[in-house]
Amino acid sequence: MTEPTTDRGPVAADVKADSSKEAGQRVESMQKMKVDVGGGGERRNPGDETKALFEVEDLSCYYGDFRAVRDVSMTVPMNRITAFIGPSGCGKSTLLRWFNRMNDLVPSAHITGSIKYHGVDLNDDRVDAVEVRRRIGMVFQKPNPFPKSIRENITFGARIAGYKGNMDELVEKSLRRAAIWDEVKDKLNQPGTALSGGQQQRLCIARAIAVEPDVILMDEPCSALDPVATLKIEELMFELRDEYTILIVTHNMQQAARASDETVFMTMGEDRAGYLVEKGPTTEIFTNPKHQLTEDYVSGRFG
Amino acid sequence: MSGSLGTLGGQDVVQEQVRRALEGRAVDWRSRVFEGFLVFSLLVSFFFLLWLLVSQIVASMPVWQERGLIDFITSPTNSNPDKAGVGQGIFGSIVLMFIVSLLALPIGVAAAIYLEEYAPDNLVSRTLNTVIRNLAGVPAVVYGILGLSFFVLAAEPITGGRTIISGGLTLAVLVLPIAIIVTAEALRSVPASIREAGFGVGATRWEVIRSHVLPYAAPGILTGVILTMARAFGETAPLLLVGAVAGSFSLPSSATVVDRLSGPYTSLPTIIFNWSVLPQQGFRALTAAAIVVLLVIILLINAVAIYLRNRYARKW
DSSP states (O other), rough: OOOOOOOOOOHHHHHHHHHHHHHHHHHHHHHHOOOTTTTTSOOTTTTSOEEEHHHHHHHEHHHHHHHHEEEEEEEEEETTTEEEEEESSSSSSHHHHHHTTTTSSTEEEEEEEEEETTTTTTTTTTTHHHHHHEEEEEOOOOOOSSSSSSSHHHHHHHHTTOSSSSSSHHHHHHHHHHTOHHHTOTTTTBBGGGOHHHHHHHHHHHHHHOOOOSSEEESSTTSSSSSHHHHHHHHHHHHHHTTTTEEOOOOOOHHHHOOOOOEEEEEEESSSSSEEEEEEEEHHHHHOOHHHHHHHHHHTTTO | OOOTSHHHHHHHHHHHHHHHHHHHHHHHHHHHHHHHHHHHHHHHHHHEEEHHHHHHHHHHHHHHHHHHHHHHHSOOOOOTTOOOOOHHHHHHHHHHHHHHHHHHHHHHHHHHHIIIIIIIIIIIHHHHHHHHHHTTSSOOOHHHHHHHHIIIIHHHHOOSSSSHHHHHHHHHHHHHHHHHHHHHHOOOOOOOOHHHHHHTTTTHHHHHHIIIIHHHHHHHHHHHHHHHHHHHHHHHHHHHTTOOOOSSOOOOOOOOOHHHHSSSSOOOOHHHHHHTTTTTHHHHHHOOOOOOHHHHHHHHHHHHHHHHHHHHHHOO
């Protein structure tokens, strides 16, 4: 790990420090093993040397009077990939966007209940949404690079965060970690929008990790990509897991099965509000679900 | 289907049926008629523009032949048609444009940024949006009355009364709603996903606007504002009310910039209006010549706007 871009206080620094050494070894071993995408990669057990990063308590999300998500209570483990699956309209994306206050931009959106991050209520009035988003980055459904050069796509976040280090190093490091460096190293001054869809999405991931967040939220990051590009992003997620906590919303059940440690299954009730049916280790959700609705969904009988 | 595939003859029958179905509408008359109507509509609008241009150019030929372009566009107004030119009008119009761009541009852009990027979506902001759209449709002469009562009379100590400054201020107020609308539209054309991307890496609202929304909307804003200027360039009615001289006047050749800004002034469209009602035969050709000059200038302004739009157009 190099220097953090901003002073994040002791919490984030501690978190990174205690797992970094081990993380390095794991990356090596994982690269040797080569991620077995068919069988679900190198999955990690829940509760194993990690603690809850987010605690969601009785969370209901509203748009105006409409309740989109009701009564979600769960924890999200640190340094794990947590996948959110469920039928369209069950509120997965809505829920995800509350983890970094992205819904602040939607005037009618509000919640009851709380999401705690390191024990701090993210929606407390005293919490600065801009600071939240600096620590909890996001990759969106449709690749949305800035219509500027590849370099500027990476440096923007660091620049506004007051990064004082070497920008060229930051650009290279971020692009390398997003597994796109080799493809773009000779055209850093070309617009990011000129890349292919899969490359654009990896550029967006590089942009997100350039500000050294703790968490990356991914809202269906592969829905606009072809299978090869999707595979690259999934491999990338496994590598990023050592340093980041990843929350991913996906429509693609195979993706959740391949590329996550924990799976959250949500569905829609008769009041059209989404709710959490079951959450557990991905292998369990897909092979031995406790709930009939989960079994129907993962076996393709519903949704 | 599956039964007819059994024999070769069956296949021929199917092939013939498919051919008839596919080739049934080789000539689609209804869409031809519709297309023809669309072309006709286009030609109607184009015809009048062309007719205006050609007729004015023909009518103005004596001016170009006897006086020449340079003499015509530099001479001052004069009651003698053989000596009259549009020099003062071009000068006045340029100064007016300068005042308008100095005021309407920054204020209009700032107001649009507030409305689009900051204002909450509530009854007040929706009402404001509607009011601005209506203001853009208010006849120019009404703005002339406003300019007369406010800039000429109420603010005389500052504007000096019936000066070109009052004229510029009046035109600025006139085009302000249009400047706000074109800017707001340019801002709206920047996709929400770009703003989300900015917020997603921890940018504040201002950082997102300054580094992304404004630069990406700039070509659209620029184009819109230039077209707005062209609109102001052609306005006549409000200027007549706030003191543009609709006759001939002369300033001593020793007149300073201050004299020119505080003294009598006129604009190109004002001159056209004035000459068009004069009885002398000689002014017919002069009017046509002034119209040609005005049209050429407006076409040039529009050409610049189109060039800039194509040069900086962005694909998302």
